[in-house]
Amino acid sequence: MNFFTQELQKITDRSEYIQKPKFVGQSCVFRLSDDVTGKLEFVTGIVANHYNALRLKLFYKSEGPIDTQLIGIGDMIGNKMIYANVQSPYIWKNGNEVNWYGYKPTDSDYSGISENVDDYLSCFAEQELSEDEELSISLT
DSSP states (O other), X not given: OOHHHHHHXXXXXXXXXXXXXXXXXXXXXXXXXXXXXXXXXXXXXXXXXXXXXXXXXXEETTTEEEEEEEEEHXXXXXXXXXXTEXXXXXXXXXXXXXXXXXXXXXHHHHHHHHHHHHHHHHXXXXXXOOHHHHHHHXXX
């Protein structure tokens, strides 16, 4: 595993919706339901090699793209003090070296990122019906 996939695993391990993720290159691919596949990856913004956001893509297996969402890391865990400046955390890739720039996320930060990912995924996940809903459907 490389740095990106290790960081993605810290997020997916805390996820309610991402089950049995596969880590490939700098991405995580997962099954949201029988028909929906997702992809999670760190992406750069304006500055090359500054990975400051997560991109989530969802696809129907047979019909193609459903939706894409870009969520800034700072939007999920807030700005942090980094080398005497308050700014959004990001991963910096410098040649072959890859690491968080001036700030290492805490367990609470990873949980916050995972909660944001799950909030988005919950909009597309198949909802389990409660016993009352199942009963009312079967009675009609």
